[in-house]
Amino acid sequence: MREYSVRPNKDATAWMVKIEDVAPETSFDQKDEAIAHAEEMAKDKAPSRLLIYNNKMEVEEERDFS
Template sequence: MKEYSVRPNKDVTEWMVKIEDVAPETSFDQKDEAIAHAEQMAKEKSPARLLIYNNKMEVEEERDFN
C-alpha cells in the first residue's frame, strides 16, 4: 500500500504532497489544493493511504483508499 502525505514546509508557506515520505512530488500555496491533488493520486493508485498533517506537523487526518 502506497502512502501519500500532505504536510507544510518549515515556514508553513507551502503545502507539499509527498509519496512514501520522500522528496516532495509537488507543492501548493493552499492546503485544500494539496489535499485534492493527493486524494486524486491515492485514488488512482489504490490501495493507498493519505496522511494529512496540520501546521504543527501532527497527523490531523488519515484516509484510506481501497
C-alpha cells in the first residue's frame, strides 16, 4: 500500500505533498490545495493511504483508499 502525506514545511509557509515520506512531490501555498492534489493521487494509485499533518507535525487525519 502506498502512503502519501501532506505536511507543512519547517516554518509552515507552504504545504508539501510527499510519496512514501521521501522528497516532496509538490508544494502548495494552501493546505486545502495540497490535500486535494494528494487525495487525487492516492485515489489513482489505490490501495493507498493519505496522512494529513497539522502545523505541529502531528497526524490530524488519515484517509484510506481502496
